[in-house]
Amino acid sequence: MTTTMTDEKLRNHSIRPTAIRKTILDLFISSGYALSHADIEKLLDNQCDRVTIYRTLERFEQQGLIHKVPDNSNINKYAVCADTSCTSQEHHDEHLHFTCEQCGNIFCLNIMNMPTLELPSGYLLNRISLEAEGVCKECNEMN
């Protein structure tokens, strides 16, 4: 089998490029929004065990290939990290997460300037993230 793009991306993050992993990474790359375990399970339609999907997500996240996206429905959703410098140690995904009220999908939008903010004295700030809610482009056009 030839070395594909996906293959390389996995290797770059020290993840052995098995068939399943390549398939799952492809799903992430071609998806416009964050994916949940259930999304992937449906898309894969029994190509593998559900536990394997959980472990793949876990591994991908540890290796800085994907990041968890906050979702107020209490289920984990993930999106590929745009920033290639993300590692197991540090995620640098300072962008906006936009949740569509209609379709429920979450989009990672690039935002020009992250706001700076001042905390009350005594608090130490390490990370900041911006969450927005509204109607996405696609749903907007349907109305």
Added chain:
Amino acid sequence: MTTTMTDEKLRNHSIRPTAIRKTILDLFISSGYALSHADIEKLLDNQCDRVTIYRTLERFEQQGLIHKVPDNSNINKYAVCADTSCTSQEHHDEHLHFTCEQCGNIFCLNIMNMPTLELPSGYLLNRISLEAEGVCKECNEMN
């Protein structure tokens, strides 16, 4: 029994002030951080069924008394709404949620100016929320 503050607050949100509900609301008011179902269950120590706590939280939220606080560990946490104008229809809690990496508690901090932001065309913005992570005052002082 005389009409206490708690009592009135519940009535103002059309919630019948039963003993359990008053106790739970008191917990929220006196707590410095967001509470999970587990937190409340522990604090109440078998004073009532766990389902009752779930339903109380549901009710409180519907009536705009508390709001869900995003937590990346996939469990629901709630805090009292500072803004008294919150209703079942609309929550107006535009503040900062600060998660402490050490104690895990989430604090609602008042922030002067919510950043304004521009979305890509086609997106409709309805709500925005700011999440921060770091070390809280108390944990900071312990080090």
Added chain:
DNA sequence: AAATTTTTTGCAACCTGGTTGCATTTCATT
């Protein structure tokens, strides 16, 4: 004040997302 209706509570059972332990398979290495 008794009767009726509505709301709240408790209990049991269930659902769903996620995790763990272990045996088996696959893959890279020698």
Added chain:
DNA sequence: AATGAAATGCAACCAGGTTGCAAAAAATTT
């Protein structure tokens, strides 16, 4: 081909949360 390490599948489990229903408590009517 043989060995060792990592990945997969399976079964069982766990925890947070929900649902249905009967009993209890409050509010309302007569």
